[in-house]
Every structure is written in structure tokens, then in C-alpha cells.
Amino acid sequence: MSEIPGDLKFLKSHEWARLDDEGLVTIGISDHAQGLLGDLVYVELPRVGDTVDAGNGCAVVESVKAASDVYSPVSGEVVAVNAALADKPETINEDAYGEGWILVVRPSDPAELEDLLDPDAYAELIDGEDD
Amino acid sequence: MSKATPLNDAHRRLGARMVDFGGWDMPINYGSQIDEHHAVRRDCGMFDVSHMTVVDLEGAGCRDFLRRLMANDVGRLKGPGRALYTCMLDPSGGVIDDLIVYRRAGSDYRLVVNAATREADLEWLHRHAGEFAVAVRERPELAMVAVQGPNARARVAAVLGGEAATAADALARFAFVESDDLFIARTGYTGEDGYEVVLPAARAEGFWQGLLDAGVAPCGLGARDTLRLEAGMNLYGQDMDRTTTPLESGLAWTVAMTGERDFIGRAALAAQLAAGVPRQLVGLVLDERGVLRHGQRVLTGQGEGEVTSGSFSPTTGKSIALARIPAGEPGQVRVDVRGRELAVRVVQPPFVRDGAARPGI
Numbered sequence: 001m002s003e004i005p006g007d008l009k010f011l012k013s014h015e016w017a018r019l020d021d022e023g024l025v026t027i028g029i030s031d032h033a034q035g036l037l038g039d040l041v042y043v044e045l046p047r048v049g050d051t052v053d054a055g056n057g058c059a060v061v062e063s064v065k066a067a068s069d070v071y072s073p074v075s076g077e078v079v080a081v082n083a084a085l086a087d088k089p090e091t092i093n094e095d096a097y098g099e100g101w102i103l104v105v106r107p108s109d110p111a112e113l114e115d116l117l118d119p120d121a122y123a124e125l126i127d128g129e130d131d
Numbered sequence: 132m133s134k135a136t137p138l139n140d141a142h143r144r145l146g147a148r149m150v151d152f153g154g155w156d157m158p159i160n161y162g163s164q165i166d167e168h169h170a171v172r173r174d175c176g177m178f179d180v181s182h183m184t185v186v187d188l189e190g191a192g193c194r195d196f197l198r199r200l201m202a203n204d205v206g207r208l209k210g211p212g213r214a215l216y217t218c219m220l221d222p223s224g225g226v227i228d229d230l231i232v233y234r235r236a237g238s239d240y241r242l243v244v245n246a247a248t249r250e251a252d253l254e255w256l257h258r259h260a261g262e263f264a265v266a267v268r269e270r271p272e273l274a275m276v277a278v279q280g281p282n283a284r285a286r287v288a289a290v291l292g293g294e295a296a297t298a299a300d301a302l303a304r305f306a307f308v309e310s311d312d313l314f315i316a317r318t319g320y321t322g323e324d325g326y327e328v329v330l331p332a333a334r335a336e337g338f339w340q341g342l343l344d345a346g347v348a349p350c351g352l353g354a355r356d357t358l359r360l361e362a363g364m365n366l367y368g369q370d371m372d373r374t375t376t377p378l379e380s381g382l383a384w385t386v387a388m389t390g391e392r393d394f395i396g397r398a399a400l401a402a403q404l405a406a407g408v409p410r411q412l413v414g415l416v417l418d419e420r421g422v423l424r425h426g427q428r429v430l431t432g433q434g435e436g437e438v439t440s441g442s443f444s445p446t447t448g449k450s451i452a453l454a455r456i457p458a459g460e461p462g463q464v465r466v467d468v469r470g471r472e473l474a475v476r477v478v479q480p481p482f483v484r485d486g487a488a489r490p491g492i
Contacts, residue, residue: 035148038148038159038160038163038164038353039163039164039165041165041422041443042420042421042422042443044420060469062421062422062443064164064165064353064357064442064443064445065164065353066424067422067424067469086420090165093163
């Protein structure tokens with residue numbers, strides 16, 4: 001299990017969000033989530049320009065084992081998607097918090113980020129799941 | 132608390148991701164399921180299948196007992212050391228389980244049945260054993276390791292050494308040999324060559340470690356499932372069960388209807404054949420992106436059906452499935468994949484043979 005970067009915020013459903021200096025939010029799934037899913041084989045991305053709502057599906061990741069919705073931690077407009085995942089979905093397995101990012105959103109209500117879990121709270125959540 | 136096989140500690144030492152599988156604590160993978168899958172197709176992998184149920188049958192009546200209980204005919208086994216794949220049916224032709232029957236020395240036989248159906252199988256076997264004076268003895272103290280892949284036989288021979296290696300090497304497909312306390316069968320559930328080895332629990336760790344040292348990749352139940360699906364092999368409880376007959380499950384080839392043998396379920400199968408078998412199990416290939424999954428709706432020219440087993444197929448790089456659909460020419464077939472109706476091709480399984488996708492898959 002890799003270290004959880006300190007600048008991330010999490011949904012209980014294992015998505016992470018990272019706010020950058022330009023006010024954009026990069027979204028992915030946690031290292032714990034990729035481990036549960038197993039080898040990813042397919043990622044269904046939204047389109048740039050799509051609107052996403054906090055708590056609603058914004059992408060789908062499919063592993064050999066199962067398909068799983070990716071819920072958006074924030075509302076806003078999709079400004080970038082990680083098109084490289086189409087050919088290399090396993091990037092999420094290899095680097096969930098880095099090269100395995102899924103999309104970037106320009107948030108319409110940055111205050112939504114405050115509702116998310118900080119890394120310590122998320123670490124506690126997944127520790128509980130492992131019991 | 133789930134049950135542990137004699138190799139449980141070995142799996143944990145290897146860092147396996149463990150899951151509950153029908154009441155057993157089993158490895159789903161040791162890292163990457165896809166890497167494990169490729170190891171079996173290209174080289175050699177091994178699986179702990181000790182959760183499977185080994186049942187020994189003893190007594191002069193075994194042959195008659197099995198000819199009554201099994202849809203395939205053990206009379207086809209020309210001598211000891213030969214194995215047969217068969218379904219065991221209820222009177223309505225529904226599949227109680229699929230299993231392998233091994234003809235041992237004298238009048239004895241061994242069955243290897245599924246873990247999930249253990250209780251129902253044992254109940255059924257015991258219920259009928261009395262009429263034939265057959266002793267039914269479960270062998271929970273035995274472990275079982277499957278070693279599969281193009282290099283599996285050479286690796287097993289190197290680890291076994293001596294007489295057992297020579298005897299194993301001489302085996303034809305679906306033959307087996309008992310050497311010392313090892314039971315070595317040239318069978319498997321991956322579509323690759325190799326062995327399934329039944330051995331005393333106390334020897335399991337040593338055998339497993341020897342194979343590890345010989346470079347055999349440990350593989351979990353995840354890879355086992357994608358390998359068997361590519362090989363077009365059914366999974367009990369998913370591709371067939373008591374609500375389906377072998378004729379509706381792509382298993383007509385395992386039903387021996389020639390002659391007058393009165394096996395349980397025969398009358399129902401004969402009636403189904405006379406009326407026309409209403410459903411068929413077919414292979415599906417999805418050429419576009421997406422993954423076929425168990426339970427998805429299949430739309431055909433003859434009506435609706437259902438995906439019984441579906442997955443991404445690491446060898447072909449596409450998604451493949453087994454699906455039960457209405458009988459007849461299916462025409463254009465689509466599958467409802469998460470709300471989108473995607474066109475699929477209907478093919479005859481297996482999808483993969485000799486380590487590679489079959490032409491046209």
C-alpha cells in the first residue's frame with residue numbers, strides 16, 4: 001500500500017481530489033480502491049465540457065473482476081480527461097495518485113471540497129474496512 | 132470463520148489477496164491477475180485447489196452405481212488410470228454438479244466435485260450408495276494443487292523426480308497415476324496442458340515450495356476463472372445448475388445416450404430432445420470497448436437470453452462471454468452493457484486454444 005499524499009481529499013467511495021494553484025480539481029481513485037478492483041482493463045471517461053455533480057458518476061473503471069462508477073467529489077465542468085488511460089488503464093493500478101489521474105474539473109462550488117475526508121480520516125476509514 | 136487449506140500460510144507469505152470463496156479462505160491473486168493468467172498461457176502457473184471435494188468410492192458395485200448416477204458413461208473408461216468428465220443429474224435432468232470420475236485399481240473410483248456443492252453431492256451420493264453396496268468416503272485430509280501451462284509437465288517432473296516423474300511423464304491426457312501417496316492426473320481447468328495433483332496435506336507445502344523454487348508462478352482464483360472461460364469451460368452455479376440441463380449448457384458431448392443405460396435424468400433429457408431443446412449456451416465476443424458480465428441481458432432474433440459468465444479475456448485482449456439464449460439461429464445479437472446495447476459476435480467456444488486466440492475470435 002503506497003503512502004497517501006497529504007494534499008488529497010477523499011470521498012468515502014474512494015475517489016480522491018487534488019486542488020491546484022489555478023483552482024482546478026484533479027480526480028482519481030485511491031490506491032486502496034485499485035487494489036480492491038484488481039487489474040483495470042477499461043476506463044470510460046467523460047467528455048471535456050461535460051458537467052459533473054458532486055456525488056454523481058463521472059467515469060467508470062472496469063477491472064477483470066467488476067465495473068465500478070467513479071463519483072465526482074465536486075461539481076463543475078470537465079476541463080481535461082486522461083486520454084492515455086484508454087490504452088493503458090493499468091496506469092491506475094501502477095500510480096493511482098499520479099499518472100493514474102482520471103479527470104480535471106473546474107469546480108463551481110469550491111466549498112464542496114471542505115466536505116471531503118482528509119488523508120488521516122480516509123486512512124482510518126480503510127483501516128476499518130480491512131478488519 | 133472460513134475454512135483454510137493446508138497452503139493458507141504459504142499464500143499469506145506470498146502476499147496473496149485473500150477472499151471468501153464458498154466458505155473457504157482462498158487467494159484471488161498474488162498481485163496481478165492478468166500476469167498470472169499470462170504465466171499459465173505462456174509458461175507455467177499453479178493453483179491451490181484444495182477446497183475441492185475429493186470423494187472415494189469403494190466396493191464391487193461402484194461401476195453400476197456410477198453408470199446410474201452419471202450422465203456420462205464410466206463404461207467408456209477402458210481401464211484403471213483413466214478419467215472422465217461428467218454431469219450428475221437429478222430426475223428432471225437438472226445438473227446437481229459437474230465432476231471428474233477417476234477409475235482406480237480394482238473396482239474403486241475417485242470423484243473430484245465442486246466445493247460449493249459439497250453437501251448436496253454427498254447427500255445425493257449417500258442416498259443412492261446403499262442400493263449398490265458402495266462405500267462413500269470423503270477425503271478432507273487431502274490437498275490438491277493444479278499445475279498448468281505449456282511447461283507444467285516438465286516443471287512437475289523436475290520437482291517430483293524419480294519414479295513419480297517417469298510415471299507422470301508417460302500419462303496421456305485425462306489419464307492419471309498413483310505413485311506412493313501422490314495422485315497425479317493429466318487434467319485441468321485452464322485449457323492448457325498440465326496436472327492436477329492430489330496429495331496428503333502434510334506434503335502440500337513442500338510440493339508447493341518446490342514448484343515455487345522451480346519458477347512456477349502462484350496463481351489465484353481470479354486467473355483460474357479467466358483461463359477456464361477462455362477455454363470455454365463451464366463454471367457450476369453460473370453456467371449451469373439444477374434449473375438447466377446439460378443439453379442447454381453446451382455439454383451434450385458429455386451425455387452418453389447410446390444404448391439402454393438407465394441413468395438418473397435420462398428420461399427428462401430424452402423428452403427434452405424429442406420436444407426440442409429450448410435454449411443453447413453460446414460464446415460471445417465483444418469487439419468494442421466494454422466488458423461482458425454475468426447477468427447482462429442478451430437480445431437475439433429468437434428472444435432474450437442472459438450472459439452466464441463474462442470477463443475481459445487477457446489472451447485475446449477483448450471481452451468474451453458464455454451466454455444462454457433461445458434455441459435457433461440468433462441473428463444479430465446485442466448485449467445490454469450498463470445501459471448500452473453493444474453488438475457482439477456469436478462464436479463456438481473455446482475462445483483460446485494452445486495459448487492463443489482461435490482464428491476468428
